[in-house]
Amino acid sequence: MRVVAAMSGGVDSAVAAARALDAGHDVTGVHLALSRNPRSYRSGARGCCSIEDSNDARRAADALGIPFFVWDMSEEFADEVVDDFVAEYAAGRTPNPCLRCNEKIKFAAVLDRALALGFDAVATGHYAQLRTAADGTIEMHRATDHGKDQSYVLGVLTQEQLAHSLFPLGGSVKTDVRAEAAERGLQVATKPDSHDICFVADGDNAGWLAEKLGPRPGSVVDEQGTVLREHDGAYAFTIGQRRGLRLGVPADDGKPRFVLDIEPVSGTVTVGPRERLQVDALEGIRPLWCGTAPAGTLECTVQLRAHGDEHRASLTVDGDRVHVTLHDPASGIAPGQAVVVYDGTRVVGSATIARTHRREPVG
Template identity: 85%
Template sequence: MRVLAAMSGGVDSAVAAARAKDAGHDVTGVHLALSRNPRSYRTGARGCCSIEDSNDARRAADVIGIPFYVWDMSDEFHEEVVEDFIAEYTAGRTPNPCLRCNEKIKFAAVLDRALALGFDAVVTGHYARLATAPDGTVEMHRAADHAKDQSYVLGVLTADQIAHSLFPLGTDTKDEVRREAEQRGLQVAHKPDSHDICFVADGDTPGWLHDKLGTKPGVVVDEAGEVLREHDGAFAFTIGQRRGLRLGRPAADGRPRFVLDIEPVSGTVTVGPREHLAVDGLEGIRPLWCGTPPAGELACTVQLRAHGAEHRATVRLDGDRLHVDLHDPADGIAPGQAVVVYDGTRVVGSATISATKRVAAAVPPR
């Protein structure tokens, strides 16, 4: 096959590209330039949009012996990921920009362009596995190493996108990949993993949002409505947050308080005890299916955070809305996050959480 290797400049994508070549594919490497000004995004090992990353990817392609190009996708990235991130926080939601980037950039814009140029598939360094079902469809499954599994952030892919994807690292551990990179002579063998949000230069998301959105005063209140302090913007808070609340005085019972609710219009942020965060149901919008959508109720598991635990659940699709009943309550789940549905290790699909239902015993009396 003629395949396009998306090379971020890290060790995983470099080894994935090398394995694709070893498998006999005709491989071309491409690095995505996602920033209009790379120096304004992260540098070094903290992100995936830096000049250093582009140079690392080019050197890896030279060692592997494949053609290499840089594609400028900064406009698409800014519109689909950065602007969406700002809009979601403005609306009081908590987005996951990595899912959005996979959905709109890496496996939409890139794959569309690759297919138009005559490539058969895109290969990436994500830790996930592909398997062919008895009916011939390609399924996506969790990686063998659950500690590195990235199927959650790939849950936005459609069946057609999965059929044109390759994930060569799905059966490996990170240590195995690093050892292989070293044996291949790749300089990125021991490069630290990227983390946090690539387009937030210093990792200070509230500060970055404040620079973009300015000051939008509001108040932090307890569940009785007592004002605890003023703030400069509700976008600096997220459901489940404990640190950085700066409430000044402890709760009457001395226990920590967490963000329970964010009302973006008035800017009111409500805090309370952790047990009032528990939810046993949620609703999702914009469902995306990695294969055939579920018919009727599906007994399954769901994952609600990129590195979160699985929760036993029953899901039901009603038109363009996904209803999820959690058998095990979850804490700190915020609208804007993604719910990814699994049938065993197989990724069924995903949806964006639009609303949550608190556990009855956790809802304080009014």
């Protein structure tokens, strides 16, 4: 097959490209330029999609002896990922830009361009496994290395996209991948993994959002409506947040308080005790299924954060709405996050959390 290897400049994508080459594919390395001003994105150990990363990707491609190109996806990235991120926070929701990037950029815009240019598939360094079912359906499963498993952020992929995807690292553990990179003479063998949000240069999400959205003053209140302090923007808070609340006045019981709710119109942020964060049901919108949508009630597990626990659940689908009852309650779940559905290790699909049902305290 003719394969585009998406090379981020990290060790995983470099080894994935090497393995695709070893498998006999005709491989071309492609680095995605995602910023109109790459120097505004992260660099160094916490980098992703920076000039440094582009140079690292080019050197890895040269070492492998494969053609290498840089594809400018900055306009698509700004429209589909960055602007969406800002809009979601402005609406009081907590988005995951990595899922959005996979859905709209890496496995939509990139795959569309690759297919138009005569390529057959896109290979990435994600840790997930693809299997062909008896009926010919392409299934996505969790990676062997559960500590590195990235099936959560790939839960937005459709059957058509999975059919044109390769994940060469799905059956490996990270330590072996680094050792292989060193054996192949790839300079990225010891390069640290990227973290956090690539387009927030200094890691200060609240400060970055403040620059984009400006001051939007409001109040932090307790569950009785008592004003505890004023703030400059509800976008600086997330459901479940404990640190940085700067309340000054302790709770009556002396226990820490957490963000329970964010009302974006008035800018009201409500705080309360940890036990009020418990969620036992949620509703999702904009579902994306890796195969056929579930019929009836599906007994499953769901994951609600990129590195979160699995929760036993029951799921029903009603058109473009997904209803999930959690048998294992979850804490601090925010609208805007993704619920990714699993049947064993198989990824069924995902949806965006629109609302949650808070568990009533016992006693």
